[in-house]
Amino acid sequence: MTNLLPPVIEPEELLAALASEKILIIAVVSEKVFLEGHLQGSILIKPSELVSGTKPAIGKLPSKEHLDALFSRIGLGTEKHIVAYDDEGSGWAGRLLWTLDVVGHKSYSLLNGGQISWNRSGFTLTTEITENVPSNFDAIIDRSYIADMEEVLASIEDDGIIVWDARAKEEYEGSKITAGKNGHIPGAVNFDWIDLMDRGNNLRLRPIELLKEELEELGITSNKKIITHCQTHHRSGLAYFVGKLLGLNIKAYDGSWSEWGNHPDTPVEQ
Numbered sequence: 001m002t003n004l005l006p007p008v009i010e011p012e013e014l015l016a017a018l019a020s021e022k023i024l025i026i027a028v029v030s031e032k033v034f035l036e037g038h039l040q041g042s043i044l045i046k047p048s049e050l051v052s053g054t055k056p057a058i059g060k061l062p063s064k065e066h067l068d069a070l071f072s073r074i075g076l077g078t079e080k081h082i083v084a085y086d087d088e089g090s091g092w093a094g095r096l097l098w099t100l101d102v103v104g105h106k107s108y109s110l111l112n113g114g115q116i117s118w119n120r121s122g123f124t125l126t127t128e129i130t131e132n133v134p135s136n137f138d139a140i141i142d143r144s145y146i147a148d149m150e151e152v153l154a155s156i157e158d159d160g161i162i163v164w165d166a167r168a169k170e171e172y173e174g175s176k177i178t179a180g181k182n183g184h185i186p187g188a189v190n191f192d193w194i195d196l197m198d199r200g201n202n203l204r205l206r207p208i209e210l211l212k213e214e215l216e217e218l219g220i221t222s223n224k225k226i227i228t229h230c231q232t233h234h235r236s237g238l239a240y241f242v243g244k245l246l247g248l249n250i251k252a253y254d255g256s257w258s259e260w261g262n263h264p265d266t267p268v269e270q
Helices: 011-018 031-035 064-073 091-103 114-120 148-156 167-172 210-217 236-245 256-260
Strands: 023-027 081-085 108-111 161-165 226-230 249-252
Touching: 011 114, 023 256, 031 167, 064 210, 081 091, 091 108, 108 114, 148 226, 148 256, 161 236, 161 249, 161 256, 210 236, 226 236, 236 249
Parallel strands: 023 081, 081 108, 161 226, 226 249
Antiparallel strands: none
16 A cells, blocks of 8 residues: 655644545553544543563553454554654654554554644644444564564674663663663664754754764664664664665664663673
């Protein structure tokens, strides 16, 4: 299916496209936030539905059976174009788009700035619940988008692979305690997911050419294989999406620091 919309869509563009039956708008927010107000026609996916929830690596991909049930519930089919948004900077929306890549659904867009930019553009929210028609979704898991711990370990000695740590500087340096071991994967470079967004422009993405230049300074380039992670592959959902926008060969380590930092045998730098 040809994409109906560009990969990044502005609130004004989405408003004009709301009437299309081929567009499925997904709010990746808490149930409380959704019930208080959401974009017209939105279907809720709670962030907890996108992760396995099994400790310590709670952010790992759920089972195929779970994903089949989730995407069947929202009515996903090959004819649908997903528009994803959240209310906190597009980390969870990016996580959904990564999951769609994993299950083979490539027709999607990110609402730039999510619910925050929608609100500040002057567009209204609704509390009306949209009734959607369930589908019979059968996921085919493509693990080429997923890096496991063994692959990340092997990347430490591979000059052709760069690990992009999307956590905050304090987490990367190890001064903030988030696991049994703290610091970063040896050789990983740090570009905080917060720095992907323009906090003075309703959390929209910063200019993509500027992000390209800043990432290239860290060695995150199109001639390398990129593995991104954070604590649970939530914040790195946005890093993954930006990598796709830039044409990078990028995948995500869904075990992330919650797995790496709590494993007895993984090496850590500070």
